[in-house]
Amino acid sequence: MTPERWQRIKVLLADALERSPAERAAFLDEACGSDAALRAEVESLLAYEDAPGADDPLADVRAEAAATVAETPTDELRMAGRCLGPYEIVREIGRGGMSVVYLARRVDEYRQQVAIKLLRRGMDTELVLHRFRNERQILASLDHPNIARLLDGGTTEDGAPYLVMEYIEGLPIHEYCDDHKLSTEDRLRLFRQVCAAVQYAHQRLVIHRDIKPSNILVGREGKTKLLDFGIAKILTPELAAQTLDQTSPALRLMTPAYASPEQIRGDAITTASDVYSLGVVLYELLTGHKPYRVTSESPHELMRAVLEEEPRQPSTAVTLIEEVRTADGTSRLTLTPESVSQTREGSPEKLRRRLKGDLDNIVLKALCKEPERRYASVEQFSEDIRRHLEGLPVIARPATLSYRAGKFIRRHKAGVAAAVAIVGILVAAIIAINHQRARAERRFNEVRKLARTVVFDYHDAIADLPGATLVRQRLVKDALEYLDSLAKEAAGDRTLQRELAAAYIKIGDVQGNSRVANLGDMSGALASYRKALTIRQALARAEPANVEVQSELAESYDRIGTIFRDMGDVTGAAGNYQQAMMVLEKLSASAPENVALRRKLAAAYVRMGDIKAWPRSPNLGDNAGGIELYRKALALREALCAARPTDIELRAELQETHQTLADVLLSNDKLTDAEPHARRAVALAESRVAADPTSVRARRALMRSQDALANWLERRGEVEKALALYRQLLASAEALVAADPNNMQARMDLAARHTRLGRVFLIRGDLVQSVKHFRQALSLDEAMTRADLRNEAARRLLANDYQNLGTAQAQAGDLSDALASHRRALQYFEALMQTNPNDWQAAPRLARGYNYVGEILLKTGDLMTALDYFRRAVAVVERAPTYGSTSQPMRRQLAMSHFYIGQTYERLARRTGTPARQRSQHWRDARHAYERSLELWQEIQRQGVLPPEYASKPEETTRALARCNAALARRK
Numbered sequence: 001m002t003p004e005r006w007q008r009i010k011v012l013l014a015d016a017l018e019r020s021p022a023e024r025a026a027f028l029d030e031a032c033g034s035d036a037a038l039r040a041e042v043e044s045l046l047a048y049e050d051a052p053g054a055d056d057p058l059a060d061v062r063a064e065a066a067a068t069v070a071e072t073p074t075d076e077l078r079m080a081g082r083c084l085g086p087y088e089i090v091r092e093i094g095r096g097g098m099s100v101v102y103l104a105r106r107v108d109e110y111r112q113q114v115a116i117k118l119l120r121r122g123m124d125t126e127l128v129l130h131r132f133r134n135e136r137q138i139l140a141s142l143d144h145p146n147i148a149r150l151l152d153g154g155t156t157e158d159g160a161p162y163l164v165m166e167y168i169e170g171l172p173i174h175e176y177c178d179d180h181k182l183s184t185e186d187r188l189r190l191f192r193q194v195c196a197a198v199q200y201a202h203q204r205l206v207i208h209r210d211i212k213p214s215n216i217l218v219g220r221e222g223k224t225k226l227l228d229f230g231i232a233k234i235l236t237p238e239l240a241a242q243t244l245d246q247t248s249p250a251l252r253l254m255t256p257a258y259a260s261p262e263q264i265r266g267d268a269i270t271t272a273s274d275v276y277s278l279g280v281v282l283y284e285l286l287t288g289h290k291p292y293r294v295t296s297e298s299p300h301e302l303m304r305a306v307l308e309e310e311p312r313q314p315s316t317a318v319t320l321i322e323e324v325r326t327a328d329g330t331s332r333l334t335l336t337p338e339s340v341s342q343t344r345e346g347s348p349e350k351l352r353r354r355l356k357g358d359l360d361n362i363v364l365k366a367l368c369k370e371p372e373r374r375y376a377s378v379e380q381f382s383e384d385i386r387r388h389l390e391g392l393p394v395i396a397r398p399a400t401l402s403y404r405a406g407k408f409i410r411r412h413k414a415g416v417a418a419a420v421a422i423v424g425i426l427v428a429a430i431i432a433i434n435h436q437r438a439r440a441e442r443r444f445n446e447v448r449k450l451a452r453t454v455v456f457d458y459h460d461a462i463a464d465l466p467g468a469t470l471v472r473q474r475l476v477k478d479a480l481e482y483l484d485s486l487a488k489e490a491a492g493d494r495t496l497q498r499e500l501a502a503a504y505i506k507i508g509d510v511q512g513n514s515r516v517a518n519l520g521d522m523s524g525a526l527a528s529y530r531k532a533l534t535i536r537q538a539l540a541r542a543e544p545a546n547v548e549v550q551s552e553l554a555e556s557y558d559r560i561g562t563i564f565r566d567m568g569d570v571t572g573a574a575g576n577y578q579q580a581m582m583v584l585e586k587l588s589a590s591a592p593e594n595v596a597l598r599r600k601l602a603a604a605y606v607r608m609g610d611i612k613a614w615p616r617s618p619n620l621g622d623n624a625g626g627i628e629l630y631r632k633a634l635a636l637r638e639a640l641c642a643a644r645p646t647d648i649e650l651r652a653e654l655q656e657t658h659q660t661l662a663d664v665l666l667s668n669d670k671l672t673d674a675e676p677h678a679r680r681a682v683a684l685a686e687s688r689v690a691a692d693p694t695s696v697r698a699r700r701a702l703m704r705s706q707d708a709l710a711n712w713l714e715r716r717g718e719v720e721k722a723l724a725l726y727r728q729l730l731a732s733a734e735a736l737v738a739a740d741p742n743n744m745q746a747r748m749d750l751a752a753r754h755t756r757l758g759r760v761f762l763i764r765g766d767l768v769q770s771v772k773h774f775r776q777a778l779s780l781d782e783a784m785t786r787a788d789l790r791n792e793a794a795r796r797l798l799a800n801d802y803q804n805l806g807t808a809q810a811q812a813g814d815l816s817d818a819l820a821s822h823r824r825a826l827q828y829f830e831a832l833m834q835t836n837p838n839d840w841q842a843a844p845r846l847a848r849g850y851n852y853v854g855e856i857l858l859k860t861g862d863l864m865t866a867l868d869y870f871r872r873a874v875a876v877v878e879r880a881p882t883y884g885s886t887s888q889p890m891r892r893q894l895a896m897s898h899f900y901i902g903q904t905y906e907r908l909a910r911r912t913g914t915p916a917r918q919r920s921q922h923w924r925d926a927r928h929a930y931e932r933s934l935e936l937w938q939e940i941q942r943q944g945v946l947p948p949e950y951a952s953k954p955e956e957t958t959r960a961l962a963r964c965n966a967a968l969a970r971r972k
Contacts, residue, residue: 012042015095026325034256034264036300079118083107084162085154087116103167114151118162141204146197147226148217168217168225174284176218178343184354187285187344188385191278193224195382198278201226202271202378209269211277212258213284256302257290261369264303272371275381279366279374286355288340289317289324291367293571311367315356318348319537321575349541358388361396494542497535501552504532508559512744514566514793516697520744520784522563529559547587551600554583558607565610565617568792570836574620577608595644598636602653605633606660614660615667617793619841623668630661648691655684655701662708669888669945671715678712681705696736696746703732703749707756717948719763726756744784751780751797758804763949767812774805792832796842799828803849815856822852837879844889847876851896858904863911867904873897888945895936899957902929906960909967920971927964933957 012031016024024046032039079089079102087104094101099119106112143149152164171179173194177187194216201208208215208226215228256264260276263269283291291311294301312320322335337348345351362384368374375381384394505528512518512525533556539546540553561576581604588597606629613619613626637654644650659681665674685702692698706729714722733750740746758773778801784794806821829846832839854869877894908914909922937954940946946954 009038009041009045012038013045016042016046030255034303084116084118084156085152085164086110087114087152087164089116104164113167115148115165115167116162117165118156119160142201142206144197144200146193146224147200166225168219168227170217170219170225172213173216173218173224173281174213177285178288181343184286184344184351184359185389188389190218190222190224191282191285192382192385194226194281195278195378195385197224197226198274199378199382202274207269207271208274208277209263210255210258211274211281212255213281216281256306259303259306260371261307262371264306270371271377272374275366275374275378276368276371278378278381279363282366283311283314283317283363286344286359286363287314287317288335288343289320289322291317293320293322307369311364313356313360314363315352315360318351318355321578323571358394358396362388362394365396494539497539498549498552501532501535501539501556504528504535505555505559508532512566513559513562514745514748515562516745518744519742520794522566526560526563526567529556529563532556533560547591547594547597550583550587551597554580554587554600554604557583558604561607561611566793568796568832568835568839570611570620570839574608574611577604577611580604581608595640598640599650599653602633602636602640602657605629605636606657609633609660609664613664615663615841617796617841621841623664627661627664630657630664633657634661648688651684652688652697652701655681655688655705658684659701659705659708662705662712666708666711666715669715669947671712674708674712678705678709682709696740699732699736700745700749703729703753707752710756714760714763715947719760723757723760723764726753726760729753730757747780747784748794748797751777751784751801754780755801755804758808762804762808762811765811767808770808771805771812774801774808777801778805795828796832799825799832799842800845801825802828803845803852806852810852810856815860819853819856822849822856825849826853833876843876844893847873847890847893847897850876851893851900854900854904858900858907863904863907867901870897870900870904874901888940891936891940892947892950895933895940895953898929898933898936899953899960902926902933902957902960902964905929906964916971920968923964923967923971927961927968930957930961930964934961 012028015031016027028039028042032042079100080091082089084104086106086108088107090103090105092100093103093115099117102116102118104114104116106114148168149166150163151166153162154164155161170176173190176182177190182190194211198208198211210228211226215226217225217227219225258277258280260269260273263273280291283289289312292302292305292309293312294305318340319337320335321337323332324335325332337351341348341351345354362381365384366374366381375384380395384396387394508525508528509516510518511528512520512522514522518525533553536549536553536556539549543549557576557580561573561580564570564572564576581601584597584601584604588594588601591597609626609629610617611619612622612629619626634654634657637650637657641647641650641654658677662674662678662681665671665677682702682705685698685705688695688698689702706725710722710725710729713719713725730750730753733746733753736746737743737750754773754777758770758777761767761770761773778798781794781797781801785798802821802825806818806825809815809818809821826846826849829842829849832842833846836842850869850873854866854873857863857866857869873893874897877890877897903926905922905926909919909926914922934954934957937946937950937957940950941954
């Protein structure tokens with residue numbers, strides 16, 4: 001590491017330590033840019049921030065960094081009141097990774113407020129000095145009313161360069177627009193001022209390369225000012241000699257969220273890069289959202305999205321619910337269609353309509369991945385916006401006859417109206433003599449009736465019969481072809497549109513709805529559900545008071561949420577479920593006696609509860625929030641059943657709620673609370689099967705309820721009773737698969753039954769049977785993964801299968817195969833955590849997997865590698881969200897990790913040939929690990945949530961701790 005590099009790390013570290021932990025990520029994003037190695041160095045030092053006293057490995061670095069900052073002349077406390085030439089520093093107004101900006105005033109005869117940009121101490125490397133001088137040269141060459149003017153410049157007594165610039169008292173452009181609630185039209189006009197400034201710079205062969213809202217200020221009078229040409233690239237030959245090669249990978253200075261694909265790749269930068277960045281700024285001005293939805297805010301994830309994903313249409317983005325970080329980076333806020341539209345067009349629908357069409361196309365053209373497909377210049381970009389504002393055709397849309405005609409009509413309404421009246425008379429005459437119309441209408445209605453009969457009568461009649469999955473698919477597919485053809489002929493027929501949307505829902509159910517018998521094609525299901533949603537959104541906008549139409553819209557959100565959940569997109573699922581719940585709560589409040597709406601609202605509570613806490617699928621880890629929603633659903637369903645005790649469907653929904661609550665409570669080790677729900681669910685399911693023995697839904701509901709009861713028995717230690725019930729469930733699952741081999745839902749149920757049996761045999765010590773059942777579950781889940789590569793639910797099950805198999809193999813003494821199985825499981829769990837670092841479900845499994853691999857390595861004598869895996873397990877828990885580190889599965893894995901670390905150090909201390917001094921240290925390390933493990937076990941024990949399989953751990957850890965103390969006492 002060069003001295004300059006270390007100096008920069010120290011300064012960044014000092015700045016980071018001055019900020020709260022919540023602010024550091026945003027600060028490092030800005031300060032480090034794409035320099036991942038620099039960020040990693042700073043973060044590795046920050047990781048020791050809480051280390052105590054003399055053992056603090058960061059103490060020397062902290063002191064050195066503090067001294068560096070204390071010495072720097074750019075420290076705010078020392079700079080206040082200091083003069084740089086005729087300018088007196090007043091206060092700091094901003095800082096970045098390499099410079100600090102101060103408010104100053106002239107103290108000579110020219111009274112003027114200015115902004116002084118001063119290079120920070122530690123940043124004065126040759127490269128940074130070159131960049132700073134480069135910015136000064138650039139600003140000196142630019143004179144435009146929308147570009148902050150350079151007034152003066154010089155160097156301090158220490159030789160640090162500074163710039164004196166026009167002081168702009170204003171807000172970043174996005175904040176200004178939102179604070180003043182500017183309409184879309186006003187935002188576009190303001191944005192054209194920015195375009196004018198950038199185009200002016202381009203004409204002087206200067207590319208900005210860091211256009212973002214914080215570099216565009218708007219003053220009180222509504223005039224924009226473009227700032228910070230610090231990473232601009234000079235194209236003029238005279239200035240090129242003064243500029244380093246900033247296209248090299250190490251010097252890609254940029255803000256990832258606004259950088260163009262070519263900037264991220266390190267390709268040659270042209271004016272098209274600024275067009276792209278302007279497109280991102282305009283997207284955010286119009287929608288409040290960023291163009292890409294990412295699972296984390298890391299620069300790497302942002303850059304991946306810019307390179308690989310297509311931006312969402314602005315008119316679509318404004319309909320979404322999304323959580324984002326505030327401008328200061330200290331907190332998060334939730335963007336909703338209502339909150340976004342309030343500061344723009346007033347209502348979500350009005351804003352969506354305003355953006356749809358021209359503006360969608362204009363923004364997306366600016367955001368094309370390929371530079372040659374974007375606007376040829378910023379001037380052309382701005383001109384297209386002007387044409388849109390004046391109602392003229394824009395180049396971003398194909399110049400079709402219908403499009404140009406529509407623009408013409410809107411510009412010449414009066415003349416067109418007269419012409420239409422004349423044409424209308426002619427058309428009426430033609431229609432009057434068209435005797436074939438009646439015959440065509442009769443045929444249209446006959447085909448429509450046939451399609452309706454197939455979709456809504458024949459399909460529903462066989463939907464619950466064994467073996468009907470493929471037949472259902474064929475029926476709905478054929479009927480859908482009829483409806484598609486009819487829809488093209490009658491696009492304005494709302495009744496037909498509703499039927500078409502319902503058909504798309506049914507075909508989606510057959511394709512991949514995990515809640516019913518399906519073919520496992522979740523990608524196809526998502527496409528069908530989205531077609532239905534598009535139709536229903538249009539119908540809901542046209543008929544806002546129509547309860548049935550609004551309820552159907554909620555159904556579409558619900559279906560899409562379920563697909564997202566099964567694909568592992570927890571955020572997407574939560575957003576859609578939230579939309580469904582909001583629609584139904586509003587409808588139910590307006591019609592409290594409407595039983596159908598209350599039933600649907602209860603179902604929405606269950607779905608949202610699932611995404612918060614359901615233990616068998618990806619969730620948000622909000623157990624308390626999930627249980628609260630389940631109890632809301634239970635209260636609604638209990639009341640509905642009490643009013644209609646003979647309604648079979650209501651009793652089915654009540655049964656499912658009790659079963660779900662039992663599962664969630666069991667996953668949280670609340671055995672006493674779970675028992676009554678499990679038994680009530682079984683009783684209700686048995687009555688369903690008795691009423692309709694051929695119903696697949698009823699038989700599956702009984703299986704799931706009995707599974708919850710068997711799980712409760714197993715957790716209580718009543719293994720033989722649990723085994724008998726699991727065997728009964730396996731036979732039921734095999735019968736359902738035999739009746740309908742194409743039903744992926746039934747195959748998933750069968751795999752789950754094998755998993756349960758494998759686990760019980762493992763507890764009993766029957767390792768041959770345990771391995772057999774785990775392998776059968778693995779085979780079934782592998783087949784589902786091959787059927788749809790996007791089926792994340794199947795991959796998650798596959799990871800669990802490998803982990804279960806490895807555990808059984810290890811207990812059987814087959815350590816080589818066990819190690820291979822566990823490492824295969826880790827590959828899946830690590831991939832899941834990489835996709836979603838806050839995956840509450842995968843995190844404890846990943847920690848457990850690291851412990852399993854470490855335990856096998858410990859047995860084989862590879863002590864240091866084992867120690868590394870145990871430490872990885874600890875890191876998983878410590879990196880987990882707050883709810884994760886306090887969840888019982890996570891705490892148990894943390895206790896096990898520390899126990900294993902203690903065992904490893906104990907083995908190292910006992911190993912022959914270990915020097916006496918090192919042996920003592922190993923005993924101390926072992927004691928420390930055992931103490932931490934015992935502390936966790938005792939806390940879990942006090943809370944009454946220690947499962948039977950861990951019951952001996954507190955005593956075992958106590959004995960291990962006593963061994964350490966005895967060994968250390970002998971060495972005194």
